[in-house]
Amino acid sequence: MVNTKDLEAHFEFECKACENGRCAKADVNSILSERKGLRDFYEAFKEHIKGCKRMTYGQYQFVIDREVLPEAVLWWHNHPEFKETHLSTAVGTDERPLNGHFVYMPFLNVQVEFANEPENYWVFLRTYLLADDPSFPSVAEKLPAALWIEREVKDLLGFKPVNHPDPRRLILPEDWPEGVYPLRKDMDYRHSPITEPKVEFKEKPEDTTLVPMGPAHMGIEEPAHFRLFVKGEEIVDVDYRGFYSHRGIEKTGEGRLTYNQVLFLAERICGICGYQHSVSYAMAVERLADVDIPDRARYIRTLLLELERIHNHLLWVGIAAHMVGYDTGFMHAWRIREPVMWLVERLTGNRKQYGMNIVGGVRRDILDYRKEEILKVVKQIREGTKTFLDVALNTNTFIKRAEGVGILPYKVAKAYSVLGPTARASGRKIDVRKDQAVKTATAYNEIDFKVPVYKEGDVLARVLVRMDELFESLWMVEQLIDQMPGGDIMVPIGKLPEYEEALGFTEAHRGEVVHYVMTGEKNKVYRWKVRAPTYNNLPAVPEMLKGYHVADAPLIIASIDPCYSCTERVQFVDVNTGKVKVLTEAEFNELSIKYKGVF
């Protein structure tokens, strides 16, 4: 491996933004003294730090040598004082057109103290990799949270994590040729080569039987393939293969679209937490453009985020009830949920995919007379949910299946950087809404709410955490309506600065969503990286499954609320003969390439 020191990248200390706006003069000493921990890190890795800057409020970046990457990540992750610090994710960028190098950049959510917004921060560890040898020492060897992240950059950019414990394919399909890396800049987004499929599954351990689950499983409405290795009824080991619905959204967003167009694409990443993605992305771009969005827009955004959380938790508790065979609960939960959908349909124009955001604010105002309607729905939901919980939590079918099942110990949750309600049910006290400075895009800093935390870590705890959160959300909606300020709902954004980076984040119902945006020329996006919470939660599922029964598996998997996406099937019916012809894989591929652009 070649040392980063040999690289000729241009390293200088620079500062991009001050706490009070932009300034070009702040020196490294004042940056390092802004937050706790920064200077210690600098002292510990002095020889290997090539640069440091503040990207934007509460987001710091160090340029470090790649050979100390594992130590640096672990230094933060295992920090003795900042207990809940976790590896959020990593961005791999092809910066060869800019400076001739690849960039691999893990970043961590540093929690100095819970709910201390002005003290907590994000730290980005940027490393430059050689264009002809993009290898770096694997962090995953010591930290399971990096397992998927490194497999992803290996797939999409061709980086080489040295000593990675499980270097199989993660994202690319089995029939994608070796050596073609979709996220490199020299590849066109329409290019989609195919070769013979090559399947890599984990070896079956001795004396076990394989129980395949998925890719299409009627319990988890998502194409995910779990391979359970069982001894009798007990699950001993698990293999996971997913990413069947990878759509290459990041690639589409880079280069072709303008920053406002990407926003609508971002909203369509998920059918359930779309607005969270939309707000995160908008927040990142607003940070880059350095604008303050109007208060009213922040309140409207927060209101919709919380309404989204309410209907989502109700949806989830319905699914959980369905999984344990308590279908009455399922029906009732969804009945209670429906008025929220109706309400947002009238507030935004659609049940889902609200389309309410624009970079710089929101697109529709909330008319004053609507407030009554919102409060009416909130009241209805609160009563409905209370009754529902009274019944559900006194139903043995439900409790017996959920209690003590799928336990995720705190240590494992932390090692995998598990997020959201799943983490809070295992005793991790984290919530980006309170922890990090979300105040530029949302109004969480001005309203009062509690973050429920449970220690048990089983499925029941995950139910309870979510239900507590739901009541908090109802209370938040009431406050937001009460305090909603008047004024404008958006500010126009001018030109974006070129080649700057920022992070946008929100706490979705499943955990923290992060959108990393690096701008390019002419108001385009150079790199857009999205990480949904399930990305961090799913790798921990095999750990939750081990030791439990096969019958519990669907419930345990569903208990992290995995992002549901749709399986697609193409069937051709010949109208004349009425014969159904199911396409083979090759025919299907051929067709989809032929009709690309038609749909």
Place this chain on the structure above:
Amino acid sequence: MAESASYTEKLKRWDRFKAEKFSKKAPVTTPYPFIDIEKPPEYRGIPHINPEKCIGCGACVNACPPDALIMEWDKEHGVKRLTYNAARCIRCARCIEVCPTGAMEPTTRFEVATDNKEDLVEVVEHKLAYCEECGEYLDFTERQIEYVRNILPKDVFDAYALEDRIKLTQEEKMRRTVIKLRETEGNVYPAFMLVRETKDDGGEE
């Protein structure tokens, strides 16, 4: 009376349970698709291009995130074609926001399932304006020029002598500028114009 109510009034009055036309009202579920479902007036359905209002400016094409709107030039036949494809549309209503003439009209239509793909496509063709001098087609439609005529104040028109120049190709405009400069200021024009001018002259004569 109902007709004269303001839009906000209409919004206020709309009630899901009154609007949905099924005789036996169920509190939650609806026997869709056996009944018509009426969407609330706020619903963002697929847009519709009003060919009478559209001027072919292409603002909607630039804003559309998934390329559901496409603009094509057919200079041979003097046509500019705006195509809308509902199959690609994500119903974000960006086009409605940016359209300068209100030709993009919002609807509350949400059912686009069909057995004929052509049902999903709307095409609006515009006549391109042509150069008064050489007869070549311009990039703009006649309606665009008309629209500019209507919205620009007269003094702007006069200041830039737009009335004479609006219907000319880029090359023709340049040539005229040079000729004018030569007339008014003698031979003082920049070198690059001089070169172009001599080349043009040589080619024509």
